[in-house]
Structures are given as structure tokens and as C-alpha cells.
Amino acid sequence: MKVKILLRSYLQMFFQNFLYLTSLFTIIAFGLMAGHLLNISELKKYSLLLISIFLLSLLSTMNLYYNDSKRNIYLKQKVNSYWADVLSQFLVALITNTFSAVLIFIFSLILNQDLLLDVIGIFALFSCGMLGSAIATLFKTQWYHHSSLGQVGVLVFVYLAFSGSVIDLLNHVEFILPPLSKMIMTLQLEASITKLLPTAIQAFLYSIILFLVSSFFYKKSKNN
Amino acid sequence: MKLLSVNDLSLQNEGYFAFKHVAFSLAQNEIIGIDGDNGSGKSQLLEAIANNFVSDSGTIEYTPGVRIGYLPQVNPEEIDQTVASYLEDIRQLSKDLAVRKEQLKGMITFLGISPYLNRSVRQLSTGLKRQVDFLAAVCGHPNVLLLDEPFAFQTRESIKKMLELINDLKDNGAGVIIACTEFGDDIKKVIDTEYCFSDGILKKNTQENIKQCQLIFSVYPNSIAITHDIEQYMVENVNNRIEMQVPLRIKDSIIKEMTQLNYRFEEVKNIES
Numbered sequence: 201m202k203v204k205i206l207l208r209s210y211l212q213m214f215f216q217n218f219l220y221l222t223s224l225f226t227i228i229a230f231g232l233m234a235g236h237l238l239n240i241s242e243l244k245k246y247s248l249l250l251i252s253i254f255l256l257s258l259l260s261t262m263n264l265y266y267n268d269s270k271r272n273i274y275l276k277q278k279v280n281s282y283w284a285d286v287l288s289q290f291l292v293a294l295i296t297n298t299f300s301a302v303l304i305f306i307f308s309l310i311l312n313q314d315l316l317l318d319v320i321g322i323f324a325l326f327s328c329g330m331l332g333s334a335i336a337t338l339f340k341t342q343w344y345h346h347s348s349l350g351q352v353g354v355l356v357f358v359y360l361a362f363s364g365s366v367i368d369l370l371n372h373v374e375f376i377l378p379p380l381s382k383m384i385m386t387l388q389l390e391a392s393i394t395k396l397l398p399t400a401i402q403a404f405l406y407s408i409i410l411f412l413v414s415s416f417f418y419k420k421s422k423n424n
Numbered sequence: 425m426k427l428l429s430v431n432d433l434s435l436q437n438e439g440y441f442a443f444k445h446v447a448f449s450l451a452q453n454e455i456i457g458i459d460g461d462n463g464s465g466k467s468q469l470l471e472a473i474a475n476n477f478v479s480d481s482g483t484i485e486y487t488p489g490v491r492i493g494y495l496p497q498v499n500p501e502e503i504d505q506t507v508a509s510y511l512e513d514i515r516q517l518s519k520d521l522a523v524r525k526e527q528l529k530g531m532i533t534f535l536g537i538s539p540y541l542n543r544s545v546r547q548l549s550t551g552l553k554r555q556v557d558f559l560a561a562v563c564g565h566p567n568v569l570l571l572d573e574p575f576a577f578q579t580r581e582s583i584k585k586m587l588e589l590i591n592d593l594k595d596n597g598a599g600v601i602i603a604c605t606e607f608g609d610d611i612k613k614v615i616d617t618e619y620c621f622s623d624g625i626l627k628k629n630t631q632e633n634i635k636q637c638q639l640i641f642s643v644y645p646n647s648i649a650i651t652h653d654i655e656q657y658m659v660e661n662v663n664n665r666i667e668m669q670v671p672l673r674i675k676d677s678i679i680k681e682m683t684q685l686n687y688r689f690e691e692v693k694n695i696e697s
Contacts, residue, residue, distance in 0.1 A: 201516050212504055271500045277474060277492075278517055278560070 202279045206288035209275060213267045214296055220260040224300055227252045231308035242310055243391060246321070247384050249304055250328045251362075254380055257297055258332035258358065262343075264292070265336065269343040286415040289337060293411075297329030310393070317393050324383065324396045327403035331361065331378055334410035340418075379403045425452045427490055427568050427599040428473065433482035435468055442468040443624040446482070448617075450568065450599040455590065455614055458603045459629075460621030466603035467497050469626070470570045473601070486568075491521065493566030497573050499557050503545035507537065507556055510545050511563060518564035528563050535559065535585055551577035558586060562593065569593060569600045575611065587614050612673055636695045637675050639668045641687040648685045654678060669695065 214220055227249065234245045276285060305311060305322045312318070335357045342350020357378060364370055364377035366385070374382065383399045390396075429449040435442040443465035450456055458466050472479050474494040503510055511532070515522045523531070532538055535555050540548060545556055554577055561569060569590070575583045590600055591614055607615065618629040639657075643664040650658065650666075657678065660667040666687065670678050672694070679689050 201513070205513055205517070208505075209501075212502075271502060274494065274496050274499055275501050277494060278514060278564070280517075 202281045202284035203288050203291070205275070206279060206285055207291055209272060210264060210268070210288055210292040211295065213271070214260065214264050214292060217260075217263060217267065219263050220256070220296070223256050223259065224303065227256060227300075227304055228307040231304055235309065243387055243393070245308065246310060246393060247387050249308055250325060250380070250383055250387075253297075253300055253304055253325050254328040254332040254361070256300060256332070257293070257329040258336050258354075260296070261293065261333040261336035262340075262354070265340040266343045282419055283415075286419075290411055293330060293333035293337070297326050297333060300329055301325035320397050320400065321393045323404075324393065324400040327400040327407070328380060328383065330407035331380060331403050331410075334407035334414075335361070335378065338410050338414040338417075340414070379406055425487070426450070427452060427487050429485045430469075430473065431483045431485065433469075433472065433479050433484065435465075435472060435477075435479045437468075441465075441624045443621070443626065446626045448619065448626065448628075450601060452567070452597045452599055453594055454616050455594055455600045455602065457607055457611070457615035457618045458601065458621055458626070459605065459607055459618070460603075462605060464621040465624045465626075466621050467572050469621075470494070470572050470601065470603055471496075473568075474570055490568050491518070491564065491566045492568045492570060493561040493564055494570045495557050495561040495572060495574055497576075499553070505545060506542050507532075507545055507548070508541040511556065511559055514560045515563040521565055523563050523565045528559070531559055531562065531589060534589070535582065549577075551579075551582075554578065555582065555586075558589075562589060565593075565596075567598045569598055571600065571602045573604055574602060575604065575608075580610070583608075583610060587611065590614065609673060609676065636669055637672050638693040638695055639670060639675065639678060639682075640690040640692075641666045641668070641682050642690055644686050644688060646686050650685065651681070654681060665690075 230252065231245065231249055234240060234248065235242070240248075279285070301322045305318070305325055310317075310321060335354060339350040339353040339357070342348075342354065360370070361378035361380040364374050364379065364381045366381050370377060379399055379402050383396060383403060386396055386399050387393070427450050430446055433446040434444040446469060448456070458469070460466050471477060473484060474492055474496075505513070511528060512525070515525070515528055522528075532541065535558075537552060537555055537559075540552060545553065548556065554574070558571070558574055561571070571590075574586060578586065587610065590602070594600055602611070602615070604611065607618070612618070619626050620629050643666060654668075657668040657670045658666060659669050668678065675692065679692075683689060
């Protein structure tokens with residue numbers, strides 16, 4: 201019941217806010233038109249869609265936590281369960297990123313009869329979305345107690361997500377960096393969406409770890 | 425039995441004291457009233473007791489098993505659910521400890537919000553929303569009920585009904601804290617202990633610091649001699665103008681009696697002694 205109440209509230213906030221749906225349909229429109237307008241290959245378009253869904257879920261999840269900090273304080277007091285709250289936030293990320301990934305992939309016109317390509321294509325988009333949501337969750341303190349720390353944290357993580365595989369200096373520590381740029385580089389080198397599977401799994405696991413770290417970190421700070 | 429004790433509690437906001445050195449306790453079957461001007465620290469104190477933020481110094485001791493029901497001054501939540509399903513969800517949060525489903529139905533009927541059960545909460549007027557929030561605070565059957573300006577936007581009839589529900593809860597062993605800018609006579613009747621917040625300091629309302637008011641009447645040619653029980657409040661009687669200083673709680677009855685004696689009521693001024 202606790203999770204149901206919180207999940208309903210979060211989904212309502214997520215989908216009723218103009219930011220998420222407007223951005224999602226902008227990305228869908230880009231997916232439909234990019235090939236014709238910019239004359240780019242499907243792989244380049246897909247790389248741009250990966251970056252777009254990452255930014256979409258990062259901004260939408262940050263916006264969710266902002267609205268949550270403003271509106272849900274008394275609801276959370278009634279629910280009075282930290283873990284129900286954490287689980288609801290994770291479920292929101294799963295639901296919204298699945299929704300975004302499926303829609304973006306279908307309307308990107310990359311969809312074809314090769315089922316494996318379709319599934320991996322959607323999964324890779326979903327993983328990038330989860331990565332964005334996980335970074336926003338890790339630094340949600342920007343809307344609660346430490347606004348500067350949260351903002352700087354998001355900036356650093358987004359920079360590392362984009363630069364991990366691009367800057368040689370970071371090659372040695374690439375495995376601890378958000379693997380977004382690794383996915384883009386893999387796609388450019390391997391020239392196949394199906395080859396993205398290992399990196400997409402890595403991105404998904406990375407986001408799960410970030411969710412776990414943030415849940416225990418905020419549990420600790422709540423106790424303090 | 426004590427439900428909670430507030431010990432030397434202080435809170436600062438950006439260098440200003442919201443409240444300082446607050447100390448009191450709430451027992452079972454007790455209703456505490458806290459009044460005070462806007463910004464005097466009432467809401468911040470209730471927020472601290474409801475555990476929404478941590479105070480700078482002092483402690484709040486909760487007796488084990490305490491469950492808090494809280495009606496905040498403003499609820500920023502936007503609820504798309506219908507009144508019926510929202511209240512049922514909130515009731516179910518307290519599981520077996522909550523009021524029974526039929527009891528909740530009874531409370532809804534008693535407060536007169538049955539016609540709005542199928543309307544979404546966000547569509548309701550401010551006064552009705554407040555009643556729904558009040559029921560949401562009460563339906564978990566809390567043993568500590570914190571009410572911040574519960575009677576704002578309410579008719580006299582609604583206030584009476586809310587007070588009956590509050591009294592019911594008190595008779596069932598709960599402790600209640602009501603914070604209001606000013607208590608009317610109806611509300612004062614149910615309050616067991618009254619405190620006044622002034623500049624962040626909480627004082628028990630005793631005879632010495634009860635708010636008083638100054639009443640001014642003019643004398644008609646047909647005015648009848650003032651009775652002995654009213655005369656004690658008279659401070660001046662010059663040029664057909666009578667000035668009285670009376671406790672705020674009996675203001676209305678004095679005005680009524682003076683009008684019956686054919687004096688014209690001119691004005692009232694609040695005095696804090």
C-alpha cells in the first residue's frame with residue numbers, strides 16, 4: 201500500500217509535468233526527421249538518441265525530485281517508510297525509462313525484422329535512461345539539504361559520462377566511470393547495435409549500483 | 425500518561441530564532457492550545473514535533489508507540505484521486521490501528537462531505553480540502569494529533585463538528601495540540617491547557633497574560649444603570665463615553681449585555697498585558 205501510494209504520486213508528478221512529455225516528443229520528432237534533415241547514418245542517429253535519452257531522464261528525474269521536495273513532504277510523513285520511498289523511486293525510473301526507450305526506438309525508424317537488434321536497441325536506450333535517472337538520484341540532495349554539492353556532483357558525473365572513453369587520461373579508470381561514452385565509442389567502432397549488449401548491461405548494472413549507493417547513503421544521512 | 429515531552433527546544437532560521445527554550449509536555453486525554461501572532465513560531469514548533477526537521481538544541485521525547493497525525497497549515501500536495509479513495513488509502517496506511525472503514529464513513533457524513541466523495545481532491549474548495557486533510561490526519565487513529573490552524577476557512581457549524589471529533593479522539597486516549605492565531609470561545613471551551621507564543625517564547629496562559637481588550641460604548645439618554653458584574657470592568661466614564669477593559673474571552677457577552685442595557689457599542693481594541 202505504501203509503495204502504491206508513493207508510486208502513484210511520483211508517476212503523476214512525472215507525467216503531468218510538461219518537461220518530460222515535451223522533451224520526449226522532441227526526441228521522437230528528432231528520431232523521425234534526423235535522417236532526412238541532417239543526412240546522417242542510422243548509427244549516428246542512434247548515438248544521438250542514446251545521448252538524448254540520457255539527458256531526458258537525467259533532467260526529468262531531477263525535476264521529479266525537485267517537485268517531490270516541494271509537494272510530498274506531508275505525504276511521506278504519513279507513509280513513514282524510507283524503503284518504500286526508495287523502491288517507489290526505483291520503480292518510477294524503470295517504468296518511465298522503459299516507456300521512453302520503447303517509444304524513441306519505435307519512432308526512430310531503426311526498428312526492423314531482426315528481433316535481436318530491436319530488443320538490444322531498446323535495452324541500450326533503456327540502460328542510458330537508467331544511468332541518467334541514477335545520477336539524478338545519487339545527487340538528489342541538491343533539492344533537499346546540500347544544493348551546491350548536488351549541482352556540482354551532477355555536473356561532474358555528466359562530464360565523466362560523456363568523457364570517460366574519449367579522454368585518454370581517463371582510460372585507466374574507465375570501468376568506474378558512467379559508461380555512456382563507452383557505448384557511443386563501441387557503436388562507432390563496431391558499427392552494429394547488437395554489439396552494444398555487453399556495454400548496455402554494464403550501464404544497467406552501473407545504474408543499479410548508483411541506486412543502491414544513494415539509497416544507503418541517504419538512509420545514513422536521514423538517521424543522522 | 426505522558427505522550428511526548430518537549431525539553432528546552434530551540435530553532436534558528438538564518439540567524440533568527442523561530443522559537444527558543446520551548447518546554448512543555450502532552451499527556452493522554454489532553455488538548456493543548458497554542459495561540460500567537462503570525463510568525464510567532466507555532467507552525468515551526470509543530471513541524472519539529474512532527475519530525476519534519478531537526479531543531480538546533482533541546483530534545484523531544486516520544487513515548488514508545490506514539491503515532492502522530494498531522495494537519496499542516498498548508499498542504500502543497502496535489503491529489504488527483506477522489507476524496508473517497510484518497511481517504512481510504514490514507515486510512516489503510518495505519519492498517520489495524522486505523523479507524524474502521526464504517527467509522528471513517530461516519531466521520532465523512534458527520535462533517536458533511538459525503539456529496540463530494542466522488543470529486544477529485546484537487547477540485548475542492550480550500551475549506552473542503554482542509555476538511556479532507558483534517559480527516560486524513562484523524563483516520564489513522566493517532567494518539568498524538570497536531571493541528572495547525574485547523575479551523576481556517578471553516579464555518580461555525582464545521583468548527584463545532586471538528587471539535588466534536590477532536591474531543592472524541594481525546595476521550596479515546598489521544599493527546600491533541602491545536603495551534604491557532606486566536607481561539608474563539610467555542611474552541612477555548614475544549615482546551616485543557618493554553619499556551620501563548622510571543623517572539624518565539626512559549627508561555628502558559630495564566631490570568632496575568634491572557635489577552636484583554638478595550639471596549640468603548642456611548643451612552644444614550646435611555647441607557648439603564650450598569651449592573652455590578654459589569655461595572656468591575658469599567659475604567660473610565662466621561663462625556664457619555666464608557667471605556668472598559670475586559671478579558672477577550674468574555675468580550676462578546678459584555679457587548680451583548682451592554683447593548684441590552686441600551687448602550688451603543690463603538691469600538692474594540694486588543695490589549696496584551
